[in-house]
Amino acid sequence: MAGVVESREWHLTAYAPEGVPTSDHLKLRTVPLSLDVDSIPDHHLIVQNIFISVDPYQRTLMSGLEDGLYFPQTKLNEVVSATTIARVIGSKDSSYREGDIILNPFGPIAEYCVIPSALHLRKVDPASELPLQEYLSSLGLPGFAAWVGIEVLGDPKPGSNVFVSAAAGGVGMFAGQLAKLKGCRVIGSTGSDEKVKLIKEEFGYDDAFNYKTETDLDAVLSKYFPNGIDIYFDNVGGEMLEAVLNHVNTHARIPVCGMISQYKKIWTERQGVRNLLNMVGKEVRMEGFLVGSHLNRFGDFAKEMESYIKEGKISSKLKIYHGIESYLESLGSLFTSSNFGKVIIEVKK
Amino acid sequence: MAGVVESREWHLTAYAPEGVPTSDHLKLRTVPLSLDVDSIPDHHLIVQNIFISVDPYQRTLMSGLEDGLYFPQTKLNEVVSATTIARVIGSKDSSYREGDIILNPFGPIAEYCVIPSALHLRKVDPASELPLQEYLSSLGLPGFAAWVGIEVLGDPKPGSNVFVSAAAGGVGMFAGQLAKLKGCRVIGSTGSDEKVKLIKEEFGYDDAFNYKTETDLDAVLSKYFPNGIDIYFDNVGGEMLEAVLNHVNTHARIPVCGMISQYKKIWTERQGVRNLLNMVGKEVRMEGFLVGSHLNRFGDFAKEMESYIKEGKISSKLKIYHGIESYLESLGSLFTSSNFGKVIIEVKK
Ligand SMILES: NC(=O)c1ccc[n+]([C@@H]2O[C@H](COP(=O)([O-])OP(=O)(O)OC[C@H]3O[C@@H](n4cnc5c(N)ncnc54)[C@H](OP(=O)(O)O)[C@@H]3O)[C@@H](O)[C@H]2O)c1
Ligand SMILES: NC(=O)c1ccc[n+]([C@@H]2O[C@H](COP(=O)([O-])OP(=O)(O)OC[C@H]3O[C@@H](n4cnc5c(N)ncnc54)[C@H](OP(=O)(O)O)[C@@H]3O)[C@@H](O)[C@H]2O)c1
Numbered sequence: 001m002a003g004v005v006e007s008r009e010w011h012l013t014a015y016a017p018e019g020v021p022t023s024d025h026l027k028l029r030t031v032p033l034s035l036d037v038d039s040i041p042d043h044h045l046i047v048q049n050i051f052i053s054v055d056p057y058q059r060t061l062m063s064g065l066e067d068g069l070y071f072p073q074t075k076l077n078e079v080v081s082a083t084t085i086a087r088v089i090g091s092k093d094s095s096y097r098e099g100d101i102i103l104n105p106f107g108p109i110a111e112y113c114v115i116p117s118a119l120h121l122r123k124v125d126p127a128s129e130l131p132l133q134e135y136l137s138s139l140g141l142p143g144f145a146a147w148v149g150i151e152v153l154g155d156p157k158p159g160s161n162v163f164v165s166a167a168a169g170g171v172g173m174f175a176g177q178l179a180k181l182k183g184c185r186v187i188g189s190t191g192s193d194e195k196v197k198l199i200k201e202e203f204g205y206d207d208a209f210n211y212k213t214e215t216d217l218d219a220v221l222s223k224y225f226p227n228g229i230d231i232y233f234d235n236v237g238g239e240m241l242e243a244v245l246n247h248v249n250t251h252a253r254i255p256v257c258g259m260i261s262q263y264k265k266i267w268t269e270r271q272g273v274r275n276l277l278n279m280v281g282k283e284v285r286m287e288g289f290l291v292g293s294h295l296n297r298f299g300d301f302a303k304e305m306e307s308y309i310k311e312g313k314i315s316s317k318l319k320i321y322h323g324i325e326s327y328l329e330s331l332g333s334l335f336t337s338s339n340f341g342k343v344i345i346e347v348k349k
Numbered sequence: 350m351a352g353v354v355e356s357r358e359w360h361l362t363a364y365a366p367e368g369v370p371t372s373d374h375l376k377l378r379t380v381p382l383s384l385d386v387d388s389i390p391d392h393h394l395i396v397q398n399i400f401i402s403v404d405p406y407q408r409t410l411m412s413g414l415e416d417g418l419y420f421p422q423t424k425l426n427e428v429v430s431a432t433t434i435a436r437v438i439g440s441k442d443s444s445y446r447e448g449d450i451i452l453n454p455f456g457p458i459a460e461y462c463v464i465p466s467a468l469h470l471r472k473v474d475p476a477s478e479l480p481l482q483e484y485l486s487s488l489g490l491p492g493f494a495a496w497v498g499i500e501v502l503g504d505p506k507p508g509s510n511v512f513v514s515a516a517a518g519g520v521g522m523f524a525g526q527l528a529k530l531k532g533c534r535v536i537g538s539t540g541s542d543e544k545v546k547l548i549k550e551e552f553g554y555d556d557a558f559n560y561k562t563e564t565d566l567d568a569v570l571s572k573y574f575p576n577g578i579d580i581y582f583d584n585v586g587g588e589m590l591e592a593v594l595n596h597v598n599t600h601a602r603i604p605v606c607g608m609i610s611q612y613k614k615i616w617t618e619r620q621g622v623r624n625l626l627n628m629v630g631k632e633v634r635m636e637g638f639l640v641g642s643h644l645n646r647f648g649d650f651a652k653e654m655e656s657y658i659k660e661g662k663i664s665s666k667l668k669i670y671h672g673i674e675s676y677l678e679s680l681g682s683l684f685t686s687s688n689f690g691k692v693i694i695e696v697k698k
Pocket of ligand 2: 280403404405406489492494514515516517518519520521538539540541544584585605606607608609610611638639640641653682683684685687688689691692694
């Protein structure tokens, strides 16, 4: 391929320490990009993004503050990044050829780009029967995060009482389904009645509730967990974590995947959890994790997840936005409960 | 032995939801007690207490509130209880005879009492060379709590950076010494300059500071932990736990033994910890524990601790109060930093 394309890309123009980034902080710009392979350095690839994963942590790279996830901040004027599925359209690395489909854990949010081939790229097997976007969902970081939290840290047993917050989201939908497959009783929380329905009907949770219309979290947890909580898969932190800590059973496990209710604030403004003492009396283990530290288990996960998918035991719901211009809106959707399942941008058909 | 003694005992007359119990809540009364063995039921013992352990959790049994330790509240008018070392002076159980020395995990805080022999009593080996009071300190729950936190949950490695709060207290003095014996670098915090000296000179900590005279906990942790904290043995919770969470290294462990800074308040008034999100980014494991759940390891602990004591590798400091009348004062000392080492009452010489 040769010639020059006009490629659109999202770059950061100002940090957003509080709230959700807007067009004041993120702007789309168009840059010319040569598709002539001779124009790129050795060990580089020209790629065209097909799918872009929209994830809550991306918001934390735009605050300009060191925060509890400790990812390096995006620099001003730099293109923001995401996990992407891309097609190689030019290669200066003999391991990759035109037409290869790759998974790029940290690629620019752009239509086209030139990337070093030394990044931790993974080639998608062309023989795979799965739709490509599943590599960003069930077989990607959301599925893997759910598996690490439930299977590696959660110690699920048949009959364990499991609670999952943000249960209709990318990670949450898999966390609950994996726990169900282990024989647990699983309840989810989410931010709309429509999503409550989805959780019960599509993801097979035993029950679910809308935390936005419940005025008393303590009462609602008493209702759904008359026998207490054994595993809390925490996606949201804050108020819900505090409520859960008043309902934990002895030796409960709390794998902490994220705390999305707290990402929009600097830490001193975050909600303090006042009842951590319950962790002593109930001997609770709370453990934060990042999927990146568990990559040695990715193979085990992928094998298990693929077989569940083939057997129709796992349902994956995607919310697809179209066109790179939808990034700002799709990112915002993660913080307003308006997303369903895993949020992905389809850059180009 | 026969006859009747006048036995003094502490009973609860009112709950103290906040603050430290005073003579408004705890009162000493004198009751006649027959020492005639025929006066007691089968499978009971008449015992005379020799030593009584004074522990922070006792305060939490007098609040009248369900709190984070979940121990059952002492009933009004009931005698309060503690771990005691006692001498059998009358027995209606063939496993015990007059003169036996027993450890009673939950005995009444009284000079004399009648107890069921079915309690989890442990006989102290008459051949033991250790002073009896060590069965309430190095070889008792404080030593065991330190061992569980450091060795079972802490995963100490040579060179690990270990921080212990309430480091001059019953549990803290052993936690730091055990970590030093594993080759760690150990820093302690405590509430007086005299205790800072004790921690460094007697317990061999690498360094220590007085948290009461430090105005900026963040700065003091930066100073003592330029390379971050790998293990935080938490005895105090609250403000110090929050400060520590800004200095943890990746995969830090926080065994939570207690949260004494929070015992005097109802939970909604406790200090919220706002930076738990750091547990995700740093993949921290925080785990509450109660020694009672680890009794299957008590034998391993006792063997290890006894050999350290014989080799002079562990120092145990006791603060002995004299006479049962000192209970109120000795309990209060735990909440005012005026105690040193393990607080014990010697009931009678
Ligand atoms: N540790 C890791 O390695 C790792 C990897 C991937 C993701 N994560 C974390 O996992 C969590 C879920 O991520 P995801 O990608 O699956 O996103 P997602 O759940 O698809 O989207 C975020 C969801 O969070 C909920 N939410 C937003 N603001 C909230 C608030 N203030 N209180 C409660 N819920 C709120 C919304 O759903 P509702 O309708 O339920 O409100 C929203 O849909 C996030 O915390 C993320 O950072 C961690
Ligand atoms: N999990 C278990 O099974 C188990 C078993 C035994 C003990 N524990 C817990 O372990 C901890 C230590 O118990 P211990 O028996 O060894 O008592 P201790 O440390 O001998 O006495 C309590 C000490 O706590 C400190 N303290 C009091 N109020 C404080 C505050 N507001 N902020 C910071 N420090 C404060 C004081 O020392 P400073 O001079 O340093 O202020 C006081 O000397 C307690 O939290 C206790 O509940 C747990």
